[in-house]
Amino acid sequence: MNNNYKIALLIDCDNVSHQSAEGVLQELAKYGAVNVRHAHGNWNGPQLSGWIEKLHSNAIRPVQQFAYTTGKNATDASMIIDAMDIQRQLSWPVQRQLGWPVDGEPRLSAS
DSSP states (O other): OOOOEEEEEEEETTTSOGGGHHHHHHHHHTTEEEEEEEEEEOTTSGGGTTHHHHHHHTTOEEEEOOOOSTTOOHHHHHHHHHHHHHHHHHTOOOOEEEEOOTTSOOEEEEO
């Protein structure tokens, strides 16, 4: 297994529990260095309060995304734009994509 990848971790905190942070980082460390760590969500409400300690202890940068309307995926759109910005700014080749379903095992796919 190649463990020299440069990894950007983008977390949808509206849909992922803070309890998974360390496990995800440990799993990603098997593939390489997690150089970019961003956590997207609406940090104004109490629903993400469990993430605050995880952000500090794991050097994860919070990215504020206001919920402008109900039922919309503003955080998803924010993450897509963030991923494109990271790739453009750092000029990293996208070699693999690791999808991590909330209820399953990670899946690594070639791009």
